Amino acid sequence: MKKIKLSSVLFTLLGLIAVPLSALAHECPPGFPDEPVISNHMEQSDIVSGVLSFDAVSDHGEALFVAPFNVCDGQGRPATTGGGDKRVADEPAKLRTSAPDADSCGGCHAQPRPGGAGDFVANVFVLAQALDPVTFSVAPEFSNDRNTLGMNGSGPIEMLAREMTIDLQTQAANLSDGDHTLTTKGVDFEITIFDDEVVASRGVNTDLIIRPFHQTGAVVSLREFSDNAFNHHHGIQAEERFDLNPAKGFDSDFDEDGVHRELTVGDVTAVTIWQAQLGVPGRVMPRDREKRHMVKRGERVFDDIGCTACHKPALRLESRLFVEPNPFNPPGTCSDPSVCPEYAYDMTKQGEGPLLEKGPRGTAIVRAYTDLKRHNLCDDDIRHFCNEQLAQGRPDQDGKPGSEFFITRKLWDVGNSAPYGHRGDLSTITEAILAHGGEARASRDAFVARSYREQMAVVKFLKTLQVVPEENIFC
Numbered sequence: 001m002k003k004i005k006l007s008s009v010l011f012t013l014l015g016l017i018a019v020p021l022s023a024l025a026h027e028c029p030p031g032f033p034d035e036p037v038i039s040n041h042m043e044q045s046d047i048v049s050g051v052l053s054f055d056a057v058s059d060h061g062e063a064l065f066v067a068p069f070n071v072c073d074g075q076g077r078p079a080t081t082g083g084g085d086k087r088v089a090d091e092p093a094k095l096r097t098s099a100p101d102a103d104s105c106g107g108c109h110a111q112p113r114p115g116g117a118g119d120f121v122a123n124v125f126v127l128a129q130a131l132d133p134v135t136f137s138v139a140p141e142f143s144n145d146r147n148t149l150g151m152n153g154s155g156p157i158e159m160l161a162r163e164m165t166i167d168l169q170t171q172a173a174n175l176s177d178g179d180h181t182l183t184t185k186g187v188d189f190e191i192t193i194f195d196d197e198v199v200a201s202r203g204v205n206t207d208l209i210i211r212p213f214h215q216t217g218a219v220v221s222l223r224e225f226s227d228n229a230f231n232h233h234h235g236i237q238a239e240e241r242f243d244l245n246p247a248k249g250f251d252s253d254f255d256e257d258g259v260h261r262e263l264t265v266g267d268v269t270a271v272t273i274w275q276a277q278l279g280v281p282g283r284v285m286p287r288d289r290e291k292r293h294m295v296k297r298g299e300r301v302f303d304d305i306g307c308t309a310c311h312k313p314a315l316r317l318e319s320r321l322f323v324e325p326n327p328f329n330p331p332g333t334c335s336d337p338s339v340c341p342e343y344a345y346d347m348t349k350q351g352e353g354p355l356l357e358k359g360p361r362g363t364a365i366v367r368a369y370t371d372l373k374r375h376n377l378c379d380d381d382i383r384h385f386c387n388e389q390l391a392q393g394r395p396d397q398d399g400k401p402g403s404e405f406f407i408t409r410k411l412w413d414v415g416n417s418a419p420y421g422h423r424g425d426l427s428t429i430t431e432a433i434l435a436h437g438g439e440a441r442a443s444r445d446a447f448v449a450r451s452y453r454e455q456m457a458v459v460k461f462l463k464t465l466q467v468v469p470e471e472n473i474f475c
């Protein structure tokens with residue numbers, strides 16, 4: 001839990017100070033009669049000292065998430081790519097393919113409210129951002145076309161991945177050369193060890209770090225994703241990625257747009273905490289008794305036909321805390337406690353609501369319907385999910401190109417996150433189920449073999465899993 005300094009409590013009680021936000025505020029260049037969208041930035045020291053309340057931090061994160069950035073905020077990256085490297089060719093100010101492609105994070109993450117999933121029109125052409133020169137094509141040889149995911153419940157997901165990573169790495173460290181199956185939270189991962197190194201693995205990279213973000217499992221944390229996204233989509237540079245990063249020569253205007261410290265370490269913490277604390281998806285049950293009965297039947301069939309082998313109905317978190325930053329963050333994303341000291345909150349006590357469900361003895365229950373493992377849903381007959389040509393963060397797995405492997409999709413928001421599939425090109429849950437081949441072929445065929453009523457029951461059950469509409473949130 002966050003510690004609150006006695007001195008700050010006293011000051012607040014005495015009414016001597018207003019919220020001590022940092023002095024940093026960007027201005028438009030002299031003679032340019034306009035103003036930035038974000039008028040104040042937040043310092044990490046004010047967050048970890050407890051001077052700022054949880055709500056103040058989270059509200060600032062939301063403001064950053066929905067802000068339609070302008071050039072006075074530092075929008076645009078004339079000298080760099082969306083991958084964060086110096087570019088050679090000129091870059092258009094905005095471009096739907098290689099980006100900057102949107103005004104705000106909330107421009108894509110909007111359903112049913114900011115932080116949620118997105119329409120097909122909000123798809124991202126993943127990897128096109130790193131091209132120099134840019135591409136004007138949406139063809140699959142240049143990028144992977146992906147639909148926007150929602151971040152409701154992403155705090156618990158990041159913490160599950162951290163606990164699984166520690167578990168897998170600890171188990172592997174004690175094993176000798178040969179083939180092994182590691183099990184963490186009931187999920188099996190097959191690995192091969194040679195000369196004390198993990199040389200092959202299925203479902204996870206050989207470093208055994210579970211990367212729960214991106215549909216291919218390429219990013220460790222909300223923080224890493226946010227640093228990437230601010231630069232990629234908006235040309236807003238996080239100081240930890242650029243200004244404070246030795247790999248970028250500590251250059252405080254690496255993108256050469258004239259604005260320094262575009263996003264402070266504290267800003268990135270705030271936007272991370274806001275995403276982590278978004279209401280956890282839940283169940284919205286029909287009022288009608290017969291319909292409820294059908295939903296229950298569908299839930300049983302979903303289990304009987306093997307969907308739960310990958311879409312695990314619940315995983316248990318040993319700790320209820322969300323702790324920022326993630327120790328597995330790669331270089332360029334804050335993981336160094338001397339730059340971004342730790343900040344933590346209890347996910348079962350603080351946040352937007354519905355809050356994370358408590359489990360016994362200090363644990364928590366995450367009903368996300370995933371195993372956070374990569375699977376291959378391609379076979380010779382069923383090819384829908386085999387469209388990608390570029391591997392992203394996935395080395396070859398099992399002798400097959402990495403581009404065929406996707407993390408088991410979380411289903412806890414599937415009832416109101418249409419469209420479906422990693423490209424968002426499926427309009428119904430039924431089409432998404434029928435598109436399961438490869439490792440999921442047997443359970444897909446078992447679905448097809450069921451009666452029409454039972455198939456309908458499965459679909460009805462899945463539709464109850466939702467980002468809970470505002471009018472249904474009672475806490």
Ligand code: HEC
Pocket residue numbers: 065101102103104105106107108109118122123124126146147148149150151154212213214215216222225226229230233234271275
């Ligand atoms: C142009 C649309 C678009 C914009 C703008 C956008 N995103 Fe996203 N976001 C996506 C898409 C598409 C995905 C899924 C990417 C994938 O699976 O490869 C995604 C995924 C994510 C994820 C990972 C979710 C998961 O479960 O894997 C996070 C976190 C995220 N975005 C944060 C942000 C933040 C923060 C911003 C603003 C700085 C932002 N996004 C701006 C479209 C967008």
Ligand code: HEC
Pocket residue numbers: 302305306307308309310311375377385406407408409411414417419420421422423429432433436439440443444447458462
């Ligand atoms: C072998 C693991 C596995 C099994 C078994 C499995 N799935 Fe999936 N499921 C996945 C993966 C991986 C995805 C992501 C596919 C993509 O978009 O690339 C997915 C995606 C989905 C989606 C799309 C969700 C969305 O928001 O786009 C639905 C719906 C779904 N699964 C339902 C089911 C049902 C019902 C069953 C049982 C008949 C089932 N799955 C069995 C791994 C599995």
